Amino acid sequence: MKPSAFEYVRATSVDDAISALSQHGDEARLLAGGQSLIAMMNTRLAEPKVLVDIGRLSDLSYIRVDGDALSIGALTTHNTVLQSAEVAAHCPLVSAAYANVAHHTVRNRGTLGGNLCHNDPASEMPLVASLLDAELVLRGSGGERRVAAEDFFVDTFHTAAHADEILTEIRFARQGAGEGWAFEVVSQLKGDYAIVAAGCRFAMVDGVCRGVRLGFVGAGPAIKRVAAAETALEGQPVNGATIAAVAEAAVGAVDPHADMHADVQYKLDLVQALSERVLKQAASRAV
Amino acid sequence: MAKMPVSITVNGQRYEREVDPRLLLSDFIRHEIGLTGTHVGCENGACGVCAVLINGKTGLSCLAFAVQCDGDEIETIESLGTPSDLHPIQEAFWENHGLQCGFCTPAMVLTAHELLSRNASPSRAEIIEAIGGNLCRCTGYQTIVDSIEQAAEQMRAGKEEAA
Numbered sequence: 001m002k003p004s005a006f007e008y009v010r011a012t013s014v015d016d017a018i019s020a021l022s023q024h025g026d027e028a029r030l031l032a033g034g035q036s037l038i039a040m041m042n043t044r045l046a047e048p049k050v051l052v053d054i055g056r057l058s059d060l061s062y063i064r065v066d067g068d069a070l071s072i073g074a075l076t077t078h079n080t081v082l083q084s085a086e087v088a089a090h091c092p093l094v095s096a097a098y099a100n101v102a103h104h105t106v107r108n109r110g111t112l113g114g115n116l117c118h119n120d121p122a123s124e125m126p127l128v129a130s131l132l133d134a135e136l137v138l139r140g141s142g143g144e145r146r147v148a149a150e151d152f153f154v155d156t157f158h159t160a161a162h163a164d165e166i167l168t169e170i171r172f173a174r175q176g177a178g179e180g181w182a183f184e185v186v187s188q189l190k191g192d193y194a195i196v197a198a199g200c201r202f203a204m205v206d207g208v209c210r211g212v213r214l215g216f217v218g219a220g221p222a223i224k225r226v227a228a229a230e231t232a233l234e235g236q237p238v239n240g241a242t243i244a245a246v247a248e249a250a251v252g253a254v255d256p257h258a259d260m261h262a263d264v265q266y267k268l269d270l271v272q273a274l275s276e277r278v279l280k281q282a283a284s285r286a287v
Numbered sequence: 288m289a290k291m292p293v294s295i296t297v298n299g300q301r302y303e304r305e306v307d308p309r310l311l312l313s314d315f316i317r318h319e320i321g322l323t324g325t326h327v328g329c330e331n332g333a334c335g336v337c338a339v340l341i342n343g344k345t346g347l348s349c350l351a352f353a354v355q356c357d358g359d360e361i362e363t364i365e366s367l368g369t370p371s372d373l374h375p376i377q378e379a380f381w382e383n384h385g386l387q388c389g390f391c392t393p394a395m396v397l398t399a400h401e402l403l404s405r406n407a408s409p410s411r412a413e414i415i416e417a418i419g420g421n422l423c424r425c426t427g428y429q430t431i432v433d434s435i436e437q438a439a440e441q442m443r444a445g446k447e448e449a450a
């Protein structure tokens with residue numbers, strides 16, 4: 001048997017899970033779809049003493065429009081989000097990015113909440129949550145709180161969730177009608193983790209971009225939105241000169257690390273190329 | 288750690304066992320029940336050869352614990368056809384050279400089975416998307432996609448005949 005031994009607790013409700021977490025402290029880990037955690041346990045990168053399985057909490061699996069937000073339960077599987085017409089209608093950026101998250105079989109079990117809490121630096125959805133000003137709803141022994149995506153993703157494999165807290169819901173801001181948006185990924189194989197990905201959105205008002213959100217995956221351990229690149233486009237039209245300025249600002253601000261897939265220069269080239277690609281595509285969608 | 292009781296239905300038969308919580312579903316299927324059609328390669332999600340159907344949907348049996356699957360219905364390759372009476376998907380793999388060494392085949396066939404149960408006429412692109420997580424070191428994939436295309440055709444024809 002590959003993982004080290006642990007005690008298994010199947011939670012019957014969110015409160016049940018919170019009390020198990022409070023009881024076992026740092027020794028316990030939540031288990032959702034298991035598509036990241038069990039892989040880490042099989043290689044003993046993770047050796048929790050207690051696993052609290054929340055995989056059956058079906059009341060945390062839902063997708064609903066809630067005023068200006070699209071609310072998705074943390075236990076909603078990747079494939080459920082990807083196939084949802086509601087998600088495609090209100091947050092097309094989520095659907096477009098999700099098409100690149102893992103492979104079909106992994107998507108059957110992996111969950112949105114597990115993906116965000118895992119916070120792999122090569123993962124698409126943490127960036128999407130930042131671009132869509134998402135709020136993450138956390139419940140723990142101290143009650144419920146909401147954390148903005150900007151504050152939630154602290155560092156590689158590290159989030160603002162406390163050890164006794166469960167992410168219950170993700171509230172994405174609904175995209176405005178006619179806004180420009182795009183998401184592009186370069187990976188070795190579709191469904192593998194991104195080498196570099198880029199996403200952006202903005203409103204086109206009187207021919208210039210407003211409310212610009214632009215960011216990257218794979219461009220640095222804790223880098224998501226890149227303020228310098230956003231500023232370079234704010235209040236500007238999308239044309240050859242502004243695209244070049246945005247790409248230059250992005251390349252100057254990111255800090256990619258070499259890995260087995262690509263060296264630093266290759267990743268910088270991807271930041272440049274993907275900046276251009278997402279801006280052109282977003283501009284063609286904006287009305 | 289104390290063993291835990293589980294009751295898991297595999298290919299229509301219920302199995303009750305006492306297992307270590309850390310026993311993977313793949314090892315439960317292979318070692319506890321003795322069904323070795325489910326193969327194991329990387330044991331961390333990367334190769335796809337261990338896929339089985341969990342409540343009708345493909346799942347990697349190396350990324351699930353048996354205790355997590357208590358009460359679930361699992362189908363393995365042994366539930367599809369027999370050597371003398373192949374399932375149409377198996378027949379199509381045979382006819383189209385959809386396998387060479389056969390290591391990836393059980394998971395490929397089950398993944399195709401899930402795809403065809405929700406989409407009777409998948410495009411080539413949809414087939415490639417469905418088997419995206421299944422590695423094959425032998426065939427180069429084209430004959431696998433051919434096999435699944437032909438299986439879809441034959442299964443549609445079979446349904447029309449039955450109607």
Ligand SMILES: Cc1cc2nc3c(=O)[nH]c(=O)nc-3n(C[C@H](O)[C@H](O)[C@H](O)COP(=O)(O)OP(=O)(O)OC[C@H]3O[C@@H](n4cnc5c(N)ncnc54)[C@H](O)[C@@H]3O)c2cc1C
Pocket residue numbers: 029030031032033034035036037038039074075100101102103106109110111112113114115116117118122123124125161165166167168191192193194331332333420
């Ligand atoms: C072959 C393969 C390819 C993949 N490719 C990609 C890819 O391209 N892009 C990508 O983004 N991901 C990819 N993944 C990872 C996949 O998306 C996982 O599903 C996801 O990262 C984790 O979700 P999960 O539900 O399986 O969580 P688990 O593995 O169960 O948990 C992950 C972590 O989150 C914690 N956690 C889970 N749920 C909660 C919650 N509700 N509240 C608080 N903490 C929680 C757990 O304690 C654990 O630390 C891939 C995985 C595999 C095996």
Ligand code: FES
Pocket residue numbers: 326327328329330331332333334335336337338347348349350
């Ligand atoms: S053995 Fe399960 S994915 Fe490789």
Ligand code: FES
Pocket residue numbers: 385386387388389390391392422423424425426
């Ligand atoms: S037939 Fe040998 S790995 Fe696919």
